[in-house]
Amino acid sequence: MDNYTFPPRFLDSLDHEQGFDRQNFIDAHQSEPAFTSIRINPFKHSALKKDAQVPWCAQGFYLNERPSFTFDPLFHAGAYYVQEATSMFIDHIMHTIRPDQEDPIRVLDLCAAPGGKSTLLNSAIKSTDLLVANEIIKTRVPILSDNLNRWGTSNTIITNNDPKDFNSIHSFFDVILVDAPCSGSGMFRKDPAAMNEWSEGNVNLCHQRQERILADIYPALKEDGYLIYSTCSYSHQENEDILDWLCTEFDLETVRIPIYKGWGIVETESPVKKAWGYRFYPGKVQGEGLFASCLRKKASSGGLSNYKNNGQQKLPAKEMDIVKGYLNQPDDFYFFKVADDWLAINREHKESLNILHRHLYIKKSGVRIGKLAGNDLIPDHELALSLAIDKSVVLDTPLNKEQAIQYLRRDNIDIQIANKGWSLMSYEGLVLGWAKLLPNRINNYYPKEIRIMTQQVV
Structure with a gap:
């Protein structure tokens, strides 16, 4: 790859960006191979071989060579997730804004498929916290479900909704991650074909889409809640300009995330509102392009209207006793049925599930245990991979x-x-x-x- 392979005007558009080094950037794309990195599942311990650690994520590791993940049973068992190292910076943000996690929180990953950031968020929260992983595109929901199934936790709900559908759930989430659809320039080294899709016109279209998504989701964030915004784009319009727009249009304040010089991350400020952002450039970091930022909401969007679930399922006690026998500490779970399938979710999330069920299209909740045939359970694949299963039975x-x-x-x-x-x-x-x-x-x-x-x- 050489200088002239980049899209016309692409490099010129970056020359004035803080921390951008044109020659270093070109050299990184010409001569440096893309890094391979994985993030360990903290809930499933294995004797997995690990090499150098990703500096901003305790569970992230670089591999010296890229193995065949398809033919590694530990991958299919959920021992780890193959994830770009720069994306793991979200873990550092989460631990910065929620260092103690004393009170249970609700977290939304709005643009969740294929599930890298969802499994990361799930690792950063407790079982008493709730993760809602939403994917807008219906055909991408199955891969999201598969990856969360492998992770094994039962404090997750997967939804398939447009951002505007969250408008009715005022002040529901404590943290919202919007890893926004973008022009994708941060992935040029891993996917050179993406260069053919880049244009200034596409950048502007992405900027408009990002504004719509963020405006739609804003009411669902609680007062004093955190909005984490990220893209895999270098374009100012999709990054710092979006931060200025957010701080101008909404009552949001910037949150500065501590970083260390040796990490190679470039800290930026938006031109108008001086909102902090974090840029990752190949050649400066061991990874691909990323922009990330964090804002805190200072206004209230009003409370969620009271919702009493009068349609509570009446479940047969005999069947429930059979199903409960397959879980560790079954009294910690709320059991329910969808058609013939028995499911369970952490009891703390029962009311959240009822509220979300009223407003959103839910594709998966907690762990699917299986179907009953007489007194016998036909167990589901989700149960096998779940941390909740009682292996002794x-x-x-x-x-x-x-x-x-x-x-x-x-x-x-x-x-x-x-x-x-x-x-x-x-x-x-x-x-x-x-x-x-x-x-x-x-x-x-x-x-x-x-x-x-x-x-x-x-």
Whole structure:
């Protein structure tokens, strides 16, 4: 790649940006490979090999080489998430604004798919806190659900709504992350094809879309709540100009996030309101392009109208007793049904679930336990990956790596059967999914839609 490969006027548009070094930027795109980084799931401990740490995220690590994640069973078990290192700066912001987390909070990831920042937020909060992960585009919801399922927590709700749908939920969230759709220039090194999509006209269109999204979501943020805004763009119009617009149009104040010089992050101020922002440039940081900022809301949008759920489900006690037997500490959960499926969410989030159900289109809540057939549970894949499952009441079948790949491909598994019944299939102590052990065969219940389809290159 050379200087002339960048879109016309792109580099010129950045020359006056604070911290931008044209030659260093070009050199980084010409000669430096993109970094590979992962973020460890703090809820699922494994013997995963880790190299250098990402300086702004305790659970983030760089890998010296990029392995085949598709053929790593630990990835499918949710031991880690493959995430761009600069995106992990959101973790540093969360720990800065919520250092103690004494009171339960509600957090919204507005533009959540594929789930990198949602799993990050989920790691940064407690089970008594609630994460709502929203994805606007319906076809992107399944990958978001899969990644949150792997993470294993039950304090999450996934919604599929336009930002304007949150207008009716006044003052509901303590923290809102808007990782806004943008012109994508921060990903040029990882995705050179994105250069063909960049234009000044597209930057302006993205700026307008970002304003609409932020205006729509603003009423849902509580007084003294935090708005985290980020893009993977270098364009001033999508970053500092948006901060000035936010501080002008709404009662928001800037929050300065502490950074260390050795991190290579460039701290900026918006020209009018002097709002703090943080720019990540390849060549200065070990990662791709990012802009991030944090603002605090100083006004009230009014309280949420009282909502009493008079349509509480009347659940059969006998069935509930069977379902409860599969969870650790079942009294900590609120159980409910959607069609024939039994689900559970942390009891603290029952009322939040009822409110959101009234206003939003919910795709997933808590953990899906399964269906009952008589007195027997047909367990769901979500239950297998969940931290809530009581492993002592089900079988567990350890697999080596070759067997684990066979299982993840839904191939026949070469293994001796010692027991009969539903069994968790595990690799290095972490669960991959369910199988039904029969006297002469194994029925593989790994979901067809997420099975490994490709062939491993040796």
